[in-house]
Each structure stands twice: as structure tokens, then as C-alpha cells.
Amino acid sequence: MEKLKQVIKxxxxxxxxxxxxxxxxxIGGNLSALDILMVLFHTVLEAxxxxxxxxxxxxxxxxxxxxxxxxxxxxxxxQFHKDDTKLSGHLAPDFLPEIPFATGxxxxxxxxxxxxxxxxxxxxxxxxxxxxxxxxxxxxxxxWEALIFIAHRVLAPLTLFIDVNGLQxxxxxxxxxxxxLTVEKFREFGLAAEEIDGHDVNAIAAACKRSNSGTKIYLxxxxxxxxxxxxxxxMEWHYLSMTEEQYRQALKELESA
Amino acid sequence: xxxxxxxxxxxxxxxxxLVFLTGDLGFMALEPLRDALGERFINAGLAEQxxxxxxxxxxxxxxxxxxxxxxxxxxxRPYEHIRNDICLHHLPVMLVGNGGGYAYGSMxxxxxxxxxxxxxxxxxxxxxxVPAFATDVPIIVCQLMRQSGPGYLxxxxxxxPKGVELPEYAAWRRLLRGKGPTMVAAGPLAGxxxxxxxxxxxxxxxxxxxxxxxxxxxxSIPEGLLSSLRSSQRLIVVEEHVSNGGVGQMxxxxxALMGRMPTVFSHRCAVGYVSARYGSQKFHRKECGLxxxxxxxxxxx
Numbered sequence: 001m002e003k004l005k006q007v008i009k010x011x012x013x014x015x016x017x018x019x020x021x022x023x024x025x026x027i028g029g030n031l032s033a034l035d036i037l038m039v040l041f042h043t044v045l046e047a048x049x050x051x052x053x054x055x056x057x058x059x060x061x062x063x064x065x066x067x068x069x070x071x072x073x074x075x076x077x078x079q080f081h082k083d084d085t086k087l088s089g090h091l092a093p094d095f096l097p098e099i100p101f102a103t104g105x106x107x108x109x110x111x112x113x114x115x116x117x118x119x120x121x122x123x124x125x126x127x128x129x130x131x132x133x134x135x136x137x138x139x140x141x142x143x144w145e146a147l148i149f150i151a152h153r154v155l156a157p158l159t160l161f162i163d164v165n166g167l168q169x170x171x172x173x174x175x176x177x178x179x180x181l182t183v184e185k186f187r188e189f190g191l192a193a194e195e196i197d198g199h200d201v202n203a204i205a206a207a208c209k210r211s212n213s214g215t216k217i218y219l220x221x222x223x224x225x226x227x228x229x230x231x232x233x234x235m236e237w238h239y240l241s242m243t244e245e246q247y248r249q250a251l252k253e254l255e256s257a
Numbered sequence: 258x259x260x261x262x263x264x265x266x267x268x269x270x271x272x273x274x275l276v277f278l279t280g281d282l283g284f285m286a287l288e289p290l291r292d293a294l295g296e297r298f299i300n301a302g303l304a305e306q307x308x309x310x311x312x313x314x315x316x317x318x319x320x321x322x323x324x325x326x327x328x329x330x331x332x333x334r335p336y337e338h339i340r341n342d343i344c345l346h347h348l349p350v351m352l353v354g355n356g357g358g359y360a361y362g363s364m365x366x367x368x369x370x371x372x373x374x375x376x377x378x379x380x381x382x383x384x385x386x387v388p389a390f391a392t393d394v395p396i397i398v399c400q401l402m403r404q405s406g407p408g409y410l411x412x413x414x415x416x417x418p419k420g421v422e423l424p425e426y427a428a429w430r431r432l433l434r435g436k437g438p439t440m441v442a443a444g445p446l447a448g449x450x451x452x453x454x455x456x457x458x459x460x461x462x463x464x465x466x467x468x469x470x471x472x473x474x475x476x477s478i479p480e481g482l483l484s485s486l487r488s489s490q491r492l493i494v495v496e497e498h499v500s501n502g503g504v505g506q507m508x509x510x511x512x513a514l515m516g517r518m519p520t521v522f523s524h525r526c527a528v529g530y531v532s533a534r535y536g537s538q539k540f541h542r543k544e545c546g547l548x549x550x551x552x553x554x555x556x557x558x
Contacts, residue, residue: 108337148304
């Protein structure tokens, strides 16, 4: 895991570089999701497994993760957010097998993951399904439709991580709806739920080890803008792009971490 | 038409790729399909957004899902899920909307489907089928079972008059060879029109066509229809769908591109709720000028 932590550190710097080069925002929710994505793609996912990024605005973190396993190249990352690209700000269709569905509108990914899990079960196909959601996405009614469906159906192994960074586009998640995201809520649906530290790679890996049967939900507590002092827990980094000075400072902080 | 859909799918139930999802509808109709498909028949409950995206996920694993509900709950409620999860990915998910147009009549406006195919045909890769007669349904269902991308099947009630022999199924069929205006109908209205025009004198009888597969393209318009328009110079399109995105607009667009627009065009279509009163399908058709009397009046002008 020590080696993976070093790889994640490099990935985090590369994520900043890609966003800075393309002059785009959404960096906060990418930094909060990166550790989960990196653990999944480096230590958990096998060819027969499927991963759905329901919080499609963390596309940057997924591209960097795919870069870190050699599925994307440096020249691909240069195309992020540019014209004539497959690396759009939210995931595009028909790109890589690792990206089975285009996402970006919230409240779709969990139903897609449920459909894939059900399809695998009906056809006795091997493999597990993993899905990463945002906490704001729990405001979408369709997410709850999916949870009801998942709880009721016998599905292939399905593991959900909810990136609980507590901030969304225009305020704090709990101030906007007051919805308390607790494990009890999910357990009342008959689903197994636990809380983990979404930046603790050992905890994420341990959670994934329990992914071989049934549905598991992990409320992964994370920090929006994780690792960069002036971004951490700041809502504005949902949207802002970095100035050159901010980028240099962010890199310096990551180097010394 | 729903029973024929059910029967045709039951006949194909041994296809291991076939999965059927319903939004808790089908009582006294879909039980044979439920029994034939077993675990591949899924009552997804009252959660149409989830149902559509689950279907997309199922299709992603190689299955061929059908998604069934009353028409507006299939195309309107989960529209974005159809757009993003099915159409953007060109997945073979077949949506079935029961009760096209005003078919749900006095059940009320929430259950009507006046803009279904227009709305759906705005989406990438979508193909729409509007069967006009009961005998169209099994042919279309078999076509949909082989289709590579998304489809929408709009079901209604067959209105074919007794004793009429239909030409073999095709996307375009000529039902009458009258010397009156060229008339194009979509869906079961074609049967209703046949029953009131078949006995008209030939001069007033329309050259009646029915179209069942959408969208239209210039290439898809049969030469016979073009030559009919050339001589009649008068086109009447009749459909139980709003003007925007309907067959009338699509057909005129194609004809304009081809430089083949006739001199006179009229469009009989759903216009919503004229009196803000509600009733049977017959009541709403009359309010919109889609009833036999209104159509006859126009033909006899």
C-alpha cells in the first residue's frame, strides 16, 4: 500500500496539471474521489468486473486513474476539455471499455449499475459491479428508486461508494436539503452499509475485500479539494479553475506532503 | 394490440436475451408473458426513471430489454434516462407505450400521449413504430427483436373495418386508390378513415396511405405517394399527435427538401384540450377534427 500511496501522490499532481492546462474547474470533487478510484483500479477491479462513475463530474479523476494504469497516455490527457476529444468534462459514450456508460447528469449511475448487476446475475456472468456516487446525488429521486430496486432484487455483487465530501455546487449538502446521510438510512432499506474514511487507502481496500457477495454501501467520508490547503472544504472549488500562482502553490503542498 | 404484443413475446420467450420490464402495469394482459419469462419478467414498480436506466444496464450486458408502461410513463417521465443511457449508447432497448394519442380517453390528460413520437424522435438513434392494425404488431415486434438500436412501439386499438383486406405489411402502404386528395394517416386512425371513406365516390375518395415507421426520410417516401401528390396537388395528413414533431411536419420537410411539396396541405392532428373538458378518445378526436365527420367534410369540399 505504501507504493500505491506514492502512485496516488503522482496521480494527484497529474490531476492538478491536467485541470490547470485545460483551465477548467470541478477539481474539488475530483480530489475527493481520487483515492477511491485509484484503490479500485490498482488493487480491486478485474477484467470481468464493471465500474460505473455515477458522479460524472469526477471524470478528470477517472482519466488520471486510467492514465496511472497505462490506459491513457500523456498526449490523451492534453486533450482534456479540448475540441475533437473523447476526454470531455463529463464521461463520453463509446470511449473505453473501462467507461461503459457516459455519465454527468446525476442520478443515473446507480440504476445503470443495478441493471448491469442484474444482467450478470440473469446470465450467470462472472464479475462484480462497483459504483461511485456523490453525496449530492442522494437528492436525486432516481437514486432512491435505484436503492429500492437493488434492495428488492437478487443481484450480482454490487458495491457502492458514496463520496461524502459535504459540499455541492452552491452550498453545503446538509444546508441545502438537511438530509442526514447515515448508515441507518440504508440499513432500513435492508442494505448493508458502513462508514469509512474515503482517503484511507487501507480502509477502501478492506471494504473492497468484502465485495464478493450482496450489496455493500460505503459512506466514504472525504474532503472536497483534498490535499490542497486553500481548496479543502471550500465550496467554490466545485467550479473554479486555478491561477498559475495557485497551481504552483498546490504542487508545492503536494510535494511536501 | 397489447394482447398481440404479449402473445408474440411469449412465442419468443425461449430467446435467452429477452427481458421484459413493466412499470407495474399489465394486469389481465401480461400474465402469460410473466409466466413464460420467469425471472426475466421484472415488475420494476412505480419508478420509471430507474426502470429505463436498469434496462440500459441490462442491455450493456448483452440482453435485449423491453420496457412497458402506459405511454406517457414510458417516454415523458424518464425522458433524460432514455436520452443519456439508451440513445447516446445506441442500446437495443425497446420502449412500449400503451395507449397512443387520446387512447386512455376519460382516464384524463395525464394518461394521454400526444407528443410521444415527436419527443422521442428528437433523440439520437431512436426508431419509432406506430402500428395501424392488429396484424402489424407481430411483424413489428419481430423487427424490433432484431433491431440494433433503441426503439419505441406506440400501441393503440385496431380500428380496421370488417371485411377489409390489407396489403402486406410495409412501412408505407396504400389502402385506397381514390381520385381525391392524397391522404396520409398514422396509427389506428387509418382504420377509422378507411371505414368512412371506402364507400365514397371515387372522385371524393382519398388516395389513402398509412405510415408506420418513423422518422421519415426523403429516401423512405414511396414513388407511388410522390406520383399521387404530383397529380392531386393536395395533401392531408391525419395523426393523433401534436403538430410539432409529427408525421405532417416530417413529411412536409422531406417533400420540401425534394422540391415536391403539393400546392395544398392540411394537417389534422391532436390540438390538446380545446374546451378544457375531458372525455373518451372519440370525444377528443371530435374536438380536434380527427373524427369521421370532420374528415368527410374536408374530403367533400
